Amino acid sequence: MNTSLAAAWQGAVGALPLVAILRGIRPDEAETVGNVLHGAGWRLLEVPLNSPEPLASIATLARRFPDAIVGAGTVRTEDEVRAVHTAGGRLIVSPHFDARVVRAAAALGMVALPGVMTPTEAFAALDAGATGLKLFPAEVIPPAAVKAVRAVLPQDVLLFPVGGIAPATMAPYRAAGANGFGIGSALYQPGRDGDAIAASAQAFADAWTGTIRT
Numbered sequence: 613m614n615t616s617l618a619a620a621w622q623g624a625v626g627a628l629p630l631v632a633i634l635r636g637i638r639p640d641e642a643e644t645v646g647n648v649l650h651g652a653g654w655r656l657l658e659v660p661l662n663s664p665e666p667l668a669s670i671a672t673l674a675r676r677f678p679d680a681i682v683g684a685g686t687v688r689t690e691d692e693v694r695a696v697h698t699a700g701g702r703l704i705v706s707p708h709f710d711a712r713v714v715r716a717a718a719a720l721g722m723v724a725l726p727g728v729m730t731p732t733e734a735f736a737a738l739d740a741g742a743t744g745l746k747l748f749p750a751e752v753i754p755p756a757a758v759k760a761v762r763a764v765l766p767q768d769v770l771l772f773p774v775g776g777i778a779p780a781t782m783a784p785y786r787a788a789g790a791n792g793f794g795i796g797s798a799l800y801q802p803g804r805d806g807d808a809i810a811a812s813a814q815a816f817a818d819a820w821t822g823t824i825r826t
Contacts, residue, residue: 613743614721617681617702621723621743624655624681629792630816631656631705631725631772633685636802639668646673648806650680652813658705658794660685661692667699674700681723690716697722705794707748709733714740725772729753731764744770746794751776755788762789779819786820793820 613621632654637645646657657677659669661684674682683703684696693704693716704717709726717724718741726737727748734745747753747761750773758773765771773785774794782793799812 613718613723617721617723620679620702621681625770625792627655628653628817628820629656629770629772630654630820631658631774631792631794632799632813633658633660633774633794633796634663634669634800635660635685635796636663637669637800638664638802639672642669642672643676644806645800645809646677646680648810649813650677652810653817654813655680656703656792657682658685658703659683661688661696662686667695670696670701671699674702683723687713687717689713693717693720693722705746707746709737709740709742711736711740714742717741727774731761734761734765734769738765738769744772744791747771747773747790748794749775750785755784755790758785758790759788779815782816782819783822 632649657673657680659666681703683701685705687704687706690712697720703723705725706713707727709728714724714726723743725744725746726742727746728734728737770791772792772794773790777793795816
């Protein structure tokens, strides 16, 4: 990761370490949704590759919000990593750990957050060059499990539980050692109006701030 991206990543995580998972977003609504999220302080924007024309949405978001870390989710191949990079993406998120995907992202200087569930997967992902770890699916990784994983990992490794996270459930994960979260359908769904997205974005941001203060 180059110095510029490293600084942007650290700044985004330090300000609000919540990844907006915009599954299903269309290119024609990307800028509008991005404006809502950016206005609420979100700087980590993920467009899953099973969305309509995801590379076009990524290109729009990356161009419109240069201070954000924009990229793709559900990335499964090295070719997909390269395509996201060409579109202007700087973030690669996967539901699983594949060393080839992580290494491809690292070679291009991108942020890589592979999905893991176990310490074995976690250490393998870090050895491959992962920037941080997506704990997925969080529905089957309760705070107690996060605490156990956190205990054996280096303290500077960032953990992001993803799956079923709500504002009311963030505090126990944070107390267990989570450093941020990925937020999907509770934040954005295709067809959801801007006011509803803004309200959810603010609720999650407020919950994170409140969690930090406890």
